[in-house]
Amino acid sequence: MGRYKRLLGYLWPHRRTFAGSMGAAVFASVLDGFTLALLIPLLRVLFEVGTALPEAQTAVERIVDVAVGGWILGDGQASSLRNIVLLILGVTALKNVGVVSALYLGVYAQESATRDLRRQFFAHLQGLSLGFYQRTKSGQLVSRMLADIDQASVFFSQMLQSLVRQGVMVVVYVGILFALSWQLTLVTVLVAPGIAMVFKPILRRVRSQFAVAAEARGELTAQLNETLRGAKEVKTYAAEGYESRRFGVALDRFVRSTLRARRLAALPSPLSETLAAGVFVLLLLAGAWLAIGGQAMRPELVMTYLVVALRLLSPVKHVAQFPAFAEQALAGAERVFEILDRPLDDVDSPATKTFPGLKEAIEFRDVWFAYRDDDWVLKGVNLTVRRGEIVAIVGHSGAGKSTLVDLLPRLIDPVRGEVLLDGAPSTDYSRQSLRRSLAVVAQETIIFNDTVLANIAYGEDVEREAIVKAARAANAHEFIERLPDGYETRVGERGTMLSGGQRQRIAVARALLRDPPILILDEATSALDSTSERSVQEAIARLMQNRTVLIVAHRLSTVSGADTIAVIDRGVVVEWGRHDDLVAAGGRYQELYDVEWAPRPMNSTSKGGQGDVAWSK
């Protein structure tokens, strides 16, 4: 019940539209009932049973009499007949105005509620930590955002269509039936709850089956997403067949589970119709007996009764379908709520302060970190970076270098120990303010499918001149000018239309534009040869000027120019100092230096010129 209420909550802000839809539905249903009631005078006139309306009237006839009696009890059969027919036409037209209004207002309320849900879902995603994204398949999230919310919105539409429009119709029809013959109607009303009981066990399975189908659809989306992102790898490894088979398996699973769910969900409607038809036959027999045998009911009333009872079948069928739709919607909603119920772990608490800027130093004090419990990646790192200093971090691949620098923008927080900024723990400061005062040029540069201009500005509201200036300083201006549309060129998803070095220079321009006092550089490994390009080197050198720099370094030129070098090995800083001192000390740094950078014969694996090879492979 709680989850129904929660879904209904999204309709609450749009309750006026909803009420309008309901009002229009009531209006339409009442008019619809009225046209049916007009059958009584029509039948009387057609079969010449005295006047259009009798002396002794049922409640329905009294209403007709009061409303339009004067008009249809005109002079003579012919004019009565004409007037009744005209009335039926007019009322039907008016009724349809109500139907359309109810429909439109209903859809409006539904779409508004769905939009609110999507907006909230997106905003919530933004507040979740990086760790969540690393653990969750993006395709599953896309599927939740699109398909599952669509499915949840079925609740709103069905709620409006079945419960409101058809429900009102059921009430009006049953009211007419009661007025015509309460004995007959009582039989029907007593049977109805019994019919509802039949569906209970089916409905319970509907939801769980739809949940399975939603999960399968999420997997399908995730798989598609992966294949599309990796289009280049799929082609170069000639893995199209393999990917098709993998997709086929996921697709089959999705189709099977969806069919199973739909089969179950389809059951209540025909079942209820069959059962209702049974009730109808009963009514027919009882009505015939009352009309012919008992003489308690006039024939035209029996006819009208049966017509209304027949008309009742369709709305009853719709209403009976509602629980199945609701269960299906809940299956989708639960997957959405599951994300909405995750605590916002990347949102600053009001207690955090704004980072005022670095005055003295950044200090990593006995920092421990694990991505998974007890699988320590950082094991007590101690390191000090003084303001204005360039500190190089070196070490083997997987040593924890990228993890260490992720601590500064608080993408992750230490599990134990602290990162102190002028003596205050980084967790005292808001993530927002920390991230604003530093720029990161990462190992893999992320470029968005937008113009070059927008990619450099990325979220900042700045003048074009400032962007061009940053691009010049990043040695990017020239190649940007040569692009088909210059700064307005769209660079394709993840910047695939640019070379690795070009992407990196855009990232440098982005960082230059922000002009941050603290800079974090995660140098590309040897795998990305293009970064050893001179223009990128120059741009990065310019970016590093007059800033506090923490650089994960792979090149001798960067390393030897640093003020301090910290050697990380398996999550601990094992050595630190200046290049010459460390080489002279003959420790781990010297070992690495000998293996990777020392001059070697021509057949070495060196690609980037003498001594310019990365350690990480």
Ligand SMILES: Nc1ncnc2c1ncn2[C@@H]1O[C@H](COP(=O)(O)OP(=O)(O)OP(=O)(O)O)[C@@H](O)[C@H]1O
């Ligand atoms: N999101 C993550 N979830 C779980 N484990 C991770 C995650 N990111 C990194 N790791 C693990 O943490 C360890 C350190 O990774 P990190 O990226 O810090 O290495 P690195 O020193 O930057 O290596 P490289 O020089 O290759 O970039 C590795 O063993 C890696 O497998």
Ligand SMILES: [Mg+2]
């Ligand atoms: Mg790394």
